[in-house]
Amino acid sequence: MDRYVRARYQVNQTPLFQMLSADQCGEIYLAALEILQRTGAKVYDRQSREILAKAGCWVEEELVRFPVGLTEWAVKNAPSKIVIYNREGQVAMSLQEGNTYYGPGPTNTYHRDPYTGERRKALLSDTENVGRVCDALPHIDYAMDLGTPTGVTNTLADLYAFSALVKNTRKPIVHWGFDIEQYQDILDIGVAVAGGLDKLQQKPFFCLYSEPSSPLLHSREAIAKAVFAAQNRIPIVYTPCVMLGATTPATLAGTIAMGVAESLVGIVVSQLIREGSPIIMGGVYAIMDMKTTVFSYGSPEFHILQAGIAEVARYMGIPVFGTAGCTDSHTMDGQAAGEAAMSILIAAQAGANLVHDVGYTGSGSCGSLEQLVLGDEIIGMVRRFMRGMVIDDETLALDVVDKVGPGGHFLGEDHTMKHFKSETWFPTLFNRMRYHAWKEEAKGSSMGERIKDKLHAILANHQAPALPGDVLQKIEQIIIRAEEREASKKKRR
Amino acid sequence: MADFEAMAGGVIAGDFNRVAELTRQAVGEGVEPVEIIGQGLIKGMNVVGARFKAGEMYVPEVMMAARAMKAGMEIVKPLIAESDLPTAGKVIIGTVAGDLHDIGKNLVGMMMESAGMDVVNLGVDISPEKFAQAVREHKPDIVALSALLTTTMLSMKETIEVLQEEGLRGAVKVIVGGAPVTGDFAVEIGADGWAPDAASAKDLALELAGKK
Numbered sequence: 001m002d003r004y005v006r007a008r009y010q011v012n013q014t015p016l017f018q019m020l021s022a023d024q025c026g027e028i029y030l031a032a033l034e035i036l037q038r039t040g041a042k043v044y045d046r047q048s049r050e051i052l053a054k055a056g057c058w059v060e061e062e063l064v065r066f067p068v069g070l071t072e073w074a075v076k077n078a079p080s081k082i083v084i085y086n087r088e089g090q091v092a093m094s095l096q097e098g099n100t101y102y103g104p105g106p107t108n109t110y111h112r113d114p115y116t117g118e119r120r121k122a123l124l125s126d127t128e129n130v131g132r133v134c135d136a137l138p139h140i141d142y143a144m145d146l147g148t149p150t151g152v153t154n155t156l157a158d159l160y161a162f163s164a165l166v167k168n169t170r171k172p173i174v175h176w177g178f179d180i181e182q183y184q185d186i187l188d189i190g191v192a193v194a195g196g197l198d199k200l201q202q203k204p205f206f207c208l209y210s211e212p213s214s215p216l217l218h219s220r221e222a223i224a225k226a227v228f229a230a231q232n233r234i235p236i237v238y239t240p241c242v243m244l245g246a247t248t249p250a251t252l253a254g255t256i257a258m259g260v261a262e263s264l265v266g267i268v269v270s271q272l273i274r275e276g277s278p279i280i281m282g283g284v285y286a287i288m289d290m291k292t293t294v295f296s297y298g299s300p301e302f303h304i305l306q307a308g309i310a311e312v313a314r315y316m317g318i319p320v321f322g323t324a325g326c327t328d329s330h331t332m333d334g335q336a337a338g339e340a341a342m343s344i345l346i347a348a349q350a351g352a353n354l355v356h357d358v359g360y361t362g363s364g365s366c367g368s369l370e371q372l373v374l375g376d377e378i379i380g381m382v383r384r385f386m387r388g389m390v391i392d393d394e395t396l397a398l399d400v401v402d403k404v405g406p407g408g409h410f411l412g413e414d415h416t417m418k419h420f421k422s423e424t425w426f427p428t429l430f431n432r433m434r435y436h437a438w439k440e441e442a443k444g445s446s447m448g449e450r451i452k453d454k455l456h457a458i459l460a461n462h463q464a465p466a467l468p469g470d471v472l473q474k475i476e477q478i479i480i481r482a483e484e485r486e487a488s489k490k491k492r493r
Numbered sequence: 494m495a496d497f498e499a500m501a502g503g504v505i506a507g508d509f510n511r512v513a514e515l516t517r518q519a520v521g522e523g524v525e526p527v528e529i530i531g532q533g534l535i536k537g538m539n540v541v542g543a544r545f546k547a548g549e550m551y552v553p554e555v556m557m558a559a560r561a562m563k564a565g566m567e568i569v570k571p572l573i574a575e576s577d578l579p580t581a582g583k584v585i586i587g588t589v590a591g592d593l594h595d596i597g598k599n600l601v602g603m604m605m606e607s608a609g610m611d612v613v614n615l616g617v618d619i620s621p622e623k624f625a626q627a628v629r630e631h632k633p634d635i636v637a638l639s640a641l642l643t644t645t646m647l648s649m650k651e652t653i654e655v656l657q658e659e660g661l662r663g664a665v666k667v668i669v670g671g672a673p674v675t676g677d678f679a680v681e682i683g684a685d686g687w688a689p690d691a692a693s694a695k696d697l698a699l700e701l702a703g704k705k
Binding site: 407409411412413416417420421434435436437 | 507551552553554556557559560593595596599600603617689690693
């Protein structure tokens with residue numbers, strides 16, 4: 001029995017954070033609708049333009065203008081919940097209001113060598129390592145590649161990377177591709193792993209990824225990927241990288257409105273292909289730093305934009321791709337930790353669903369497993385924070401307070417035993433040792449050194465269970481088929 | 494045949510009901526009380542101490558284990574003469590004059606108890622004279638002084654001086670601890686030892702009591 005009976009008792013289950021009101025979210029959304037009707041977007045795919053024209057869009061050569069009503073129809077038709085499974089067919093992520101999942105990012109030009117710290121081109125062995133480390137880290141919910149592998153046929157780097165990830169992690173995968181031929185290869189691998197296309201469609205364990213080019217350009221590949229995903233009923237992230245002051249207005253509100261407009265093109269096309277197609281809007285909204293021209297992954301505006309897009313997407317009822325755990329720093333230092341911590345916290349507070357780029361360093365140029373391990377620790381901390389507190393008779397613990405009384409202690413109470421592990425979070429990397437213990441047992445290590453130790457231990461010891469032999473064989477055949485295709489293309493050229 | 498392994502396991506798991514039951518059973522079977530303590534209860538507690546130090550157990554779990562050990566001890570203690578009771582040394586512990594902070598000192602006391610030491614906890618705000626009186630009364634191996642405040646840690650020095658004046662200093666080892674207290678300070682005031690945390694304080698006490 002509750003001790004207190006109250007009227008109008010409100011509960012904040014988690015810490016409250018709200019940047020935009022519903023009215024403000026609505027205003028941004030309406031602005032995005034107006035951009036698409038008044039200014040329109042260029043769509044460089046004839047088939048998609050035909051579909052759009054048939055649905056009532058105004059098409060003049062590549063330029064497509066979208067009637068507000070059509071766009072609104074598409075948003076209402078797109079699902080507000082997308083469930084992603086793991087390689088073994090178990091529910092892994094329910095992308096819906098209130099749930100935040102974290103993972104790395106794709107296609108960095110460089111990769112930080114996990115042993116030497118050297119910035120170099122990524123190799124396929126790095127992609128395999130990324131899969132294994134994602135598999136091992138408890139707060140990393142899915143895998144992305146953290147570096148385009150070199151040393152393989154370069155037009156198949158996407159396929160090789162996917163194959164390396166699916167072999168090395170049980171967790172879901174979010175993956176990019178050069179074009180729809182490679183997406184077909186990737187889909188075929190997915191079918192082999194899931195044991196059939198219908199099984200894969202019912203329980204997708206990967207999401208595809210497509211990126212329009214801001215401002216308001218949709219390349220043939222970008223839109224074709226959205227079409228491919230909708231036709232094959234595979235979830236896709238349609239996510240622009242918008243650059244405040246460069247590819248969008250220098251103002252935050254205008255930047256979010258334009259970014260939303262860009263995702264909306266993908267949403268309209270996907271819903272016209274198949275009503276209810278699962279699509280996730282994005283994405284990476286940042287500033288162009290006006291001193292260095294970099295696309296900054298750590299600025300305070302980046303966090304405002306991230307919160308803004310997450311809130312507008314929630315208002316629209318579409319799952320959203322967030323960005324966090326990344327840094328402009330080129331090494332493992334205070335900047336890297338500070339920037340990662342702030343974005344990871346804000347992504348959770350704002351309610352972004354599929355948050356990527358944990359492990360991005362150097363403004364996105366270099367994937368780093370050390371940054372990923374750091375991010376995992378911070379995510380653990382943030383998840384505890386976001387759990388907030390429960391208030392009831394059990395947690396107010398007045399009987400225990402009365403039993404212990406003034407001057408006593410709670411260390412030996414059953415109540416303490418029952419709650420201390422779930423109420424408090426225990427770090428694995430952050431140091432809470434007293435000075436002497438830190439000096440002696442931890443050998444006076446820095447956070448960066450402990451991150452390396454943890455990473456090296458994972459790399460030395462962790463291995464996801466192997467895929468069945470027949471599945472591995474099918475994957476090999478798909479890769480051989482793709483190699484033959486690319487070789488014959490070269491010959492034709 | 495007494496199941497010492499289960500008894501030690503019960504201590505480690507903090508299951509005081511099971512430990513009490515197994516102890517009673519062993520006593521009923523005529524097992525030597527000293528053996529019950531050594532082979533079962535303390536053995537379990539030694540594992541707990543090692544695991545805590547290795548970061549594999551948490552403070553409340555150590556408390557539960559200590560409580561379980563105590564449940565067994567209370568059954569066997571009346572069966573043995575005090576002089577036969579195995580002990581790793583006797584400690585009196587207290588927070589010095591003017592300081593009401595309790596929890597850290599209690600933690601240290603409980604750690605020592607868990608290691609099989611006989612601990613007399615004097616409480617808080619203990620004047621030098623009270624410490625001296627307790628030394629005369631309990632004849633400990635070790636006097637452990639605690640302070641949390643920079644303003645009260647000076648009473649530690651005074652306490653050691655009073656023990657000296659009353660001719661008791663030679664019979665005991667004095668150890669000091671608490672947030673503001675450092676190893677240098679311990680040397681400066683003529684203490685025999687200092688430890689940075691509860692687990693090391695226990696190790697220090699065992700060492701100074703010559704039982705380790």
